[in-house]
Amino acid sequence: MFRSLALGSGGFVVALIAAIGIFLLLQALPSLQANQVSFLTSGEWTTGDPNNMRFGILYLLWVTVATAAFALVLAMPIALGIALFLTQYAPRSLARVFAYIIDLLAAVPSIIFGLWGLQVLGPALVPTAEWLNSNLGWFPLFSDGNVSIRGGGTIFTAGIVLAVMILPIITAITREIFERTPKDQIEGALALGATRWEVIRTTVLPFGRAGYVSGSMLGLGRALGETVALYLILSGASGRAPELSLFDGDATIASKIANDAAEFNNEISAGAYIAAGLVLFVLTFVVNALARWITTSRTGK
Amino acid sequence: MSTELELERPAQPPSFQGISSGRKAKNLTATVLVTLCFTVAVIPLIWVLWTVASRGMESLLRAEWWSHSLSGVRANEDLGGAYHAIYGTIAQGLVTAVIAVPIGILVGIYLVEYGAGTRFARVTTFTVDILTGVPSIVAALFVYSVWISIFGFSRSAFANCLALLLLMIPMVVRSTEEMLRVVPNELREASYALGIPKWKTIVKVVIPTALSGIVTGVMLGVARIMGETAPALILMAYSARINTDIFDGSMANLPLLMVKEFTNPEAAGFNRTWGAALTLILIIMLFNLAATLVSRLSAVKTK
Numbered sequence: 001m002f003r004s005l006a007l008g009s010g011g012f013v014v015a016l017i018a019a020i021g022i023f024l025l026l027q028a029l030p031s032l033q034a035n036q037v038s039f040l041t042s043g044e045w046t047t048g049d050p051n052n053m054r055f056g057i058l059y060l061l062w063v064t065v066a067t068a069a070f071a072l073v074l075a076m077p078i079a080l081g082i083a084l085f086l087t088q089y090a091p092r093s094l095a096r097v098f099a100y101i102i103d104l105l106a107a108v109p110s111i112i113f114g115l116w117g118l119q120v121l122g123p124a125l126v127p128t129a130e131w132l133n134s135n136l137g138w139f140p141l142f143s144d145g146n147v148s149i150r151g152g153g154t155i156f157t158a159g160i161v162l163a164v165m166i167l168p169i170i171t172a173i174t175r176e177i178f179e180r181t182p183k184d185q186i187e188g189a190l191a192l193g194a195t196r197w198e199v200i201r202t203t204v205l206p207f208g209r210a211g212y213v214s215g216s217m218l219g220l221g222r223a224l225g226e227t228v229a230l231y232l233i234l235s236g237a238s239g240r241a242p243e244l245s246l247f248d249g250d251a252t253i254a255s256k257i258a259n260d261a262a263e264f265n266n267e268i269s270a271g272a273y274i275a276a277g278l279v280l281f282v283l284t285f286v287v288n289a290l291a292r293w294i295t296t297s298r299t300g301k
Numbered sequence: 302m303s304t305e306l307e308l309e310r311p312a313q314p315p316s317f318q319g320i321s322s323g324r325k326a327k328n329l330t331a332t333v334l335v336t337l338c339f340t341v342a343v344i345p346l347i348w349v350l351w352t353v354a355s356r357g358m359e360s361l362l363r364a365e366w367w368s369h370s371l372s373g374v375r376a377n378e379d380l381g382g383a384y385h386a387i388y389g390t391i392a393q394g395l396v397t398a399v400i401a402v403p404i405g406i407l408v409g410i411y412l413v414e415y416g417a418g419t420r421f422a423r424v425t426t427f428t429v430d431i432l433t434g435v436p437s438i439v440a441a442l443f444v445y446s447v448w449i450s451i452f453g454f455s456r457s458a459f460a461n462c463l464a465l466l467l468l469m470i471p472m473v474v475r476s477t478e479e480m481l482r483v484v485p486n487e488l489r490e491a492s493y494a495l496g497i498p499k500w501k502t503i504v505k506v507v508i509p510t511a512l513s514g515i516v517t518g519v520m521l522g523v524a525r526i527m528g529e530t531a532p533a534l535i536l537m538a539y540s541a542r543i544n545t546d547i548f549d550g551s552m553a554n555l556p557l558l559m560v561k562e563f564t565n566p567e568a569a570g571f572n573r574t575w576g577a578a579l580t581l582i583l584i585i586m587l588f589n590l591a592a593t594l595v596s597r598l599s600a601v602k603t604k
Contacts, residue, residue: 225436
């Protein structure tokens with residue numbers, strides 16, 4: 001009895017994932033059929049009239065991927081540094097306290113990061129953003145985007161806030177792997193006269209690489225799906241095509257859905273957003289599965 | 302035989318060479334960079350906490366904040382409180398936990414006690430991993446499409462709980478799994494040797510041993526979901542009144558209150574938004590602290 005109950009719960013969780021994919025697809029299909037433009041290659045988004053649905057994922061996808069990628073580029077080296085600091089440099093007695101401080105970052109709800117990004121960090125970053133734009137504007141990523149830099153609602157601001165948010169995730173996983181570096185390898189390197197940095201380069205880093213990469217993938221997955229922080233920071237509809245710059249704005253898939261949740265008054269309109277949600281689900285599924293695959297294929301021996 | 306072997310001679314000073322300046326410089330650079338990384342991460346934490354504390358304190362110091370709702374309070378009046386939202390946040394967190402905990406613990410038990418090593422257990426572990434990574438907005442859309450579109454229920458706090466459920470189950474599974482693995486096998490074997498059936502061994506021996514760890518995991522999970530906003534945006538309607546029925550009518554919670562009030566241009570709106578932020582952080586810290594205490598006071602006895 002108890003056994004089947006436990007087995008049933010396991011089955012329930014497996015069924016749940018399948019159900020998420022299936023039901024989202026079922027709800028999205030009618031809207032996709034009613035769509036007048038191509039869902040994958042268009043950036044238009046007008047879903048108010050069920051008889052004239054024109055929606056495409058392209059612009060949203062760019063902002064989603066660009067913010068997440070920018071956040072990852074910022075967070076990865078810093079997380080690596082923190083993990084090394086906590087496991088190799090910090091004094092043993094303080095390492096736990098320091099690790100707790102980093103974990104506190106993960107306890108702050110995303111809406112508070114969003115509010116902080118919107119009202120405090122965003123305005124504080126404007127001078128930097130303007131300087132980058134006017135001095136390095138020739139570089140495509142720093143050229144003019146489709147929203148005003150002064151507003152602060154850009155990929156640039158959003159990516160920095162996201163980087164802070166995914167930092168504790170990457171750090172936690174990397175730290176755990178680094179702690180498991182075989183002691184005899186470290187001692188062997190020390191006996192050969194290696195400096196502390198050389199010990200890290202020759203033992204800790206090669207041992208922990210897979211864990212670091214998979215932790216970063218999990219962070220990426222989290223960044224792709226982050227909703228409320230970006231819903232507050234990004235300034236919403238600009239209506240213009242993105243210029244493939246860090247100073248683009250508009251919305252990510254998730255923040256667009258959150259932004260227009262009030263519009264869910266008929267099945268066909270809601271279906272457009274569910275279709276976007278499905279794309280996000282597939283995207284995070286792939287990233288998370290990849291992270292898991294890296295861990296099991298490299299450390300599962 | 303006067304020629305000693307070179308290896309047998311004690312090493313003389315030129316054999317020990319000092320660390321070259323290049324290697325020293327590299328080592329120093331690495332130390333500085335790594336320490337810098339840590340400082341860089343602490344800055345936003347302190348900045349965020351300071352912002353929330355300094356801006357939210359004013360609201361929290363008014364006694365009304367803890368006992369009144371915003372019902373009938375005008376947008377520019379610094380009156381009323383967040384009682385309706387605090388109630389909503391805690392009620393929704395608890396209802397979610399009540400449903401998520403048994404399911405999560407059962408899955409954890411299956412993975413460790415019954416299914417270990419089987420193919421289905423591997424599939425389940427994989428799904429739990431994927432479920433951990435499902436964005437909250439996707440969970441919300443799923444509940445919307447099943448609960449509201451297909452079953453025809455209206456938006457309610459309970460729908461929000463259903464979405465939070467999807468986010469909480471994997472957290473409970475993970476902590477249960479981890480704690481059950483720490484329970485020493487000798488305990489199970491001693492129980493079997495007394496002729497006690499497996500299910501009773503699990504309920505009476507394994508679970509009590511691992512309980513404090515599971516409780517810690519559950520509390521951390523509740524703390525996590527109480528800050529979730531995305532599902533509430535899609536699945537709930539905000540109400541400024543106190544509503545105690547999570548199945549019916551509009552209801553508030555702290556994140557939703559923040560979303561409603563941050564567009565309010567009056568000073569009162571600013572106070573309410575950051576007051577709610579500070580309250581939310583305090584509640585979450587309280588849960589985290591309780592979780593740490595539980596795990597400190599009663600760690601699994603492995604020996």
